[in-house]
Amino acid sequence: MCESLKCDAGSVKGVFSADVCVAAKIADLAGSVSSFLLLIFMNSSSLRAIYRILDASINRATEGVRTLEEFARFDLEDSKLTESFKTIRHDLSTSVNRFLSRDQLLASRDTPGDVGTKIENDSEYERADASGVVAAAASRVQQSLRVIEEYGKTIDAALAKEVEQIRYRAYHHCASLELRVDTSDRLGLLRQSRLYFLIDAHASEEAFVLSIRGLSDAGVDIFQLRDKAVDDRTLYSRSVVAAKIARGLGRLFIVNDRPDIAVAADADGVHVGQEELPISIVRSMVGPRRIVGLSTHSVDLVDSAESGGADYIGCGPVFSSRTKQFDQYAGTEFLKQVASRSHLPAFAIGGIDLTNLSQVIDAGFNRVAVTGAIRDAEHPLLVARQIKSQLL
Ligand SMILES: Cc1ncc(COP(=O)(O)OP(=O)(O)O)c(N)n1
Numbered sequence: 001m002c003e004s005l006k007c008d009a010g011s012v013k014g015v016f017s018a019d020v021c022v023a024a025k026i027a028d029l030a031g032s033v034s035s036f037l038l039l040i041f042m043n044s045s046s047l048r049a050i051y052r053i054l055d056a057s058i059n060r061a062t063e064g065v066r067t068l069e070e071f072a073r074f075d076l077e078d079s080k081l082t083e084s085f086k087t088i089r090h091d092l093s094t095s096v097n098r099f100l101s102r103d104q105l106l107a108s109r110d111t112p113g114d115v116g117t118k119i120e121n122d123s124e125y126e127r128a129d130a131s132g133v134v135a136a137a138a139s140r141v142q143q144s145l146r147v148i149e150e151y152g153k154t155i156d157a158a159l160a161k162e163v164e165q166i167r168y169r170a171y172h173h174c175a176s177l178e179l180r181v182d183t184s185d186r187l188g189l190l191r192q193s194r195l196y197f198l199i200d201a202h203a204s205e206e207a208f209v210l211s212i213r214g215l216s217d218a219g220v221d222i223f224q225l226r227d228k229a230v231d232d233r234t235l236y237s238r239s240v241v242a243a244k245i246a247r248g249l250g251r252l253f254i255v256n257d258r259p260d261i262a263v264a265a266d267a268d269g270v271h272v273g274q275e276e277l278p279i280s281i282v283r284s285m286v287g288p289r290r291i292v293g294l295s296t297h298s299v300d301l302v303d304s305a306e307s308g309g310a311d312y313i314g315c316g317p318v319f320s321s322r323t324k325q326f327d328q329y330a331g332t333e334f335l336k337q338v339a340s341r342s343h344l345p346a347f348a349i350g351g352i353d354l355t356n357l358s359q360v361i362d363a364g365f366n367r368v369a370v371t372g373a374i375r376d377a378e379h380p381l382l383v384a385r386q387i388k389s390q391l392l
Pocket residue numbers: 196198224226256257271272273274275276293294295296313314315324347349369
């Protein structure tokens with residue numbers, strides 16, 4: 001640029017090169033002579049280019065983080081991950097505002113003159129599903145943070161250092177989110193689930209399979225293999241079969257107590273109690289793509305299930321049970337406390353049947369896990385249908 005222009009931008013008036021006029025205008029907008037001197041000191045057109053790059057990259061990074069945040073919030077309903085992305089957006093904006101004037105960034109913006117906006121790539125408009133959206137946004141966030149960091153070095157090394165830290169955090173959270181995208185089908189099914197049946201291994205595989213198929217048809221959403229009396233080989237072989245059938249039927253299959261069997265049989269998840277392995281260990285065994293359920297018997301346990309990364313909770317025992325002996329009952333008072341505070345899908349459990357289901361519903365629960373009510377019924381499928389019809 002060597003064209004001369006009449007410049008009357010506040011602190012600089014007269015005929016200067018167009019570069020200087022732009023610099024003066026930017027500095028004027030910022031109301032700062034020192035900014036002007038800085039802009040003049042560097043080749044002003046390259047400085048303007050740097051501001052354009054930073055402006056575009058900040059926008060890209062912010063929009064990308066927001067895209068990921070919305071997925072974590074509305075699809076995964078993961079409050080921790082949502083908060084992590086929100087914090088990244090906030091920290092980026094704080095760093096940018098500390099080192100760069102918004103007016104300077106805005107003055108450098110020239111969207112109609114941006115040659116990049118006319119270069120279209122067909123794949124930009126192709127996203128097969130939400131996982132494509134997440135993958136593209138994650139890559140955009142990581143690239144644009146890197147660009148801000150690199151060009152930020154020409155403005156202030158401290159800006160680059162802060163953005164570098166933000167970029168590392170973004171890498172970590174993007175990876176957590178991307179790993180969980182594939183589980184969103186499972187989590188979606190989990191959230192829609194109302195009736196959860198704890199099934200034993202049955203005397204034969206045929207009887208077991210028949211029972212799952214019939215009960216699925218009658219409205220059971222989740223099957224948990226819970227049988228303390230059979231050997232590992234039986235647990236494993238039943239789990240392999242149940243995992244396949246449940247997948248075909250659009251139901252979930254969970255293994256009780258045994259993360260190793262859940263992984264080996266490719267089940268949808270595992271359910272553990274307070275006496276089994278800690279949830280962090282269970283998660284490390286089954287990975288981020290499988291569901292982990294945890295038994296809770298008090299509000300404190302519900303809070304730690306939530307902070308520990310459980311995908312759902314069992315809440316009980318509500319009533320006395322024919323399936324398992326208890327010394328104490330959490331009762332419907334516990335259900336009321338959970339209903340008013342927990343964000344996780346919560347299944348009431350323990351002695352629930354058609355005679356007391358209304359008390360569970362009145363306590364604010366529309367999800368139940370049962371064994372005896374169905375297992376011991378004269379007409380199990382009919383009972384399953386009747387229970388399900390009340391869980392709206
Ligand atoms: C959905 C659901 N909730 C609670 C339990 C109980 O689990 P746990 O406390 O580990 O007791 P056992 O089932 O192992 O006897 C559950 N299995 N499912």
